[in-house]
Amino acid sequence: MRRLLAPLAATVLALLAQGVRAETILTPQGPAEVHARGGQFDLAELLQLTGAEVQFAPAAGSYGAVLGERDVQFTPGGTLAVVGGRLTALPAPVRLVDGRPLGTAATADALLAALGWTLRQGPRGWELAALGGGERVTVSVVRDAGGTLLVVGGTAQEPHVIVMPGQVGLLFATPVSLAEPVRPDGELVAGEMTGPLLTLRLKEGVGVASSYALADPPRYVVRLGGEARAAAEPIAPVRRAGTVIVLDPGHGGEDQGARGPAGELEKTITLAVARATAARLQAAGVTARLTRDGDDGVSLSSRTALANQLQADAFVSIHANAYRGKSVRGAETYYMSVDASDADAAAAAAAENVGAAPDTVQLILWDMAHVANLNASAQLARSIQERFNELQGIKDRGIRQAPFVVLTGATMPAALVEIGFLSNPADARRLTSAAGQDELAGVLAEAVLAFLRSREPAAEANR
Numbered sequence: 001m002r003r004l005l006a007p008l009a010a011t012v013l014a015l016l017a018q019g020v021r022a023e024t025i026l027t028p029q030g031p032a033e034v035h036a037r038g039g040q041f042d043l044a045e046l047l048q049l050t051g052a053e054v055q056f057a058p059a060a061g062s063y064g065a066v067l068g069e070r071d072v073q074f075t076p077g078g079t080l081a082v083v084g085g086r087l088t089a090l091p092a093p094v095r096l097v098d099g100r101p102l103g104t105a106a107t108a109d110a111l112l113a114a115l116g117w118t119l120r121q122g123p124r125g126w127e128l129a130a131l132g133g134g135e136r137v138t139v140s141v142v143r144d145a146g147g148t149l150l151v152v153g154g155t156a157q158e159p160h161v162i163v164m165p166g167q168v169g170l171l172f173a174t175p176v177s178l179a180e181p182v183r184p185d186g187e188l189v190a191g192e193m194t195g196p197l198l199t200l201r202l203k204e205g206v207g208v209a210s211s212y213a214l215a216d217p218p219r220y221v222v223r224l225g226g227e228a229r230a231a232a233e234p235i236a237p238v239r240r241a242g243t244v245i246v247l248d249p250g251h252g253g254e255d256q257g258a259r260g261p262a263g264e265l266e267k268t269i270t271l272a273v274a275r276a277t278a279a280r281l282q283a284a285g286v287t288a289r290l291t292r293d294g295d296d297g298v299s300l301s302s303r304t305a306l307a308n309q310l311q312a313d314a315f316v317s318i319h320a321n322a323y324r325g326k327s328v329r330g331a332e333t334y335y336m337s338v339d340a341s342d343a344d345a346a347a348a349a350a351a352e353n354v355g356a357a358p359d360t361v362q363l364i365l366w367d368m369a370h371v372a373n374l375n376a377s378a379q380l381a382r383s384i385q386e387r388f389n390e391l392q393g394i395k396d397r398g399i400r401q402a403p404f405v406v407l408t409g410a411t412m413p414a415a416l417v418e419i420g421f422l423s424n425p426a427d428a429r430r431l432t433s434a435a436g437q438d439e440l441a442g443v444l445a446e447a448v449l450a451f452l453r454s455r456e457p458a459a460e461a462n463r
């Protein structure tokens with residue numbers, strides 16, 4: 001012990017002079033030191049301890065670590081990492097201090113997990129340990145009186161569930177591997193593991209009714225059901241033909257959303273505007289479906305899941321603001337981003353993400369197909385914002401980006417519009433009167449139609 005401590009003390013003293021100190025990390029090969037500062041670790045040094053090759057790419061300003069078949073990239077100044085080609089959100093941003101990429105233990109652990117390692121605080125201090133390829137899970141098909149269940153055994157993790165047409169994705173926070181290949185059985189056609197994502201392919205017409213974790217032994221259960229189950233029937237239940245738009249009236253049920261000066265509820269306003277917008281879209285020959293058509297509580301993830309199942313052409317979530325000063329008025333339109341474009345955008349996202357599981361917020365993840373929709377999402381948001389600016393006489397308000405959970409995982413162009421401020425008297429009058437709601441719906445419907453028209457040449461070319 002003494003033999004080890006002497007050189008370590010010398011290093012610590014040298015580092016203290018620079019405001020940086022060494023943190024001892026216990027590894028399977030013995031103790032090692034990495035630079036640390038203010039509870040943050042040098043991530044490049046930590047990743048190297050796994051045996052990974054770590055390189056800095058000056059042109060991109062990003063770090064990359066490769067270990068066997070696993071790789072991870074991250075960029076100081078941001079909260080994004082690319083794990084096995086997929087974007088993922090880190091728990092906290094990576095900071096560049098004195099040329100070192102520093103991150104919290106949670107951020108370090110998230111990056112290490114991508115390489116199959118973990119950083120944890122043990123009885124003797126910080127320990128770096130291999131995840132041993134992660135937990136080994138099994139997938140089995142069980143049938144009961146209620147129908148068919150897919151049971152994922154061998155882990156106590158509760159994955160983030162992504163429902164897409166013909167498949168369900170289970171995204172684990174810590175990588176797992178399959179103990180044995182997934183055997184097709186009835187409704188389950190195939191299954192494969194890609195990084196932290198277990199994709200289970202389902203028979204045509206089979207969807208997901210619910211999913212939940214069970215203990216003793218720990219397992220995660222996906223109950224299968226019919227596909228495209230909306231919380232409510234839409235205005236006109238039309239099969240997918242031509243263009244489909246999914247409108248999402250924000251909040252519902254116990255989640256009332258923002259409140260107006262006379263107690264008006266955001267959930268009531270958003271439903272009225274969504275219904276009126278849907279009616280106008282239907283009249284224009286576009287199939288419009290609502291994620292709820294009553295005062296129902298609908299989870300954020302099932303709102304986009306409906307749009308995904310319907311293979312909608314666009315998804316618009318409708319909200320109203322009420323958390324800043326009385327003078328602030330007008331609409332604000334957002335599209336998906338892991339990083340908020342400014343502090344106000346971050347506050348808006350935080351207000352609308354209430355009720356989402358914290359891990360969903362932290363692990364905002366969407367695959368490359370969704371990234372391809374970013375431009376179209378920005379275009380949809382711009383079309384909406386421009387028309388609301390015109391109606392509300394506002395010149396300077398542009399579109400913004402923020403990590404809204406309800407937009408996570410949408411596989412089509414998606415935007416969230418805050419149609420006005422309940423805290424502003426003029427906006428509140430429009431938001432709470434039938435005539436005003438109809439006016440807002442008219443503007444929103446026109447914006448969606450203009451977006452669809454602008455997309456037509458591209459759609460033709462793809463045929």
Ligand SMILES: [Zn+2]
Pocket residue numbers: 250251257258266318319320352
């Ligand atoms: Zn809202």
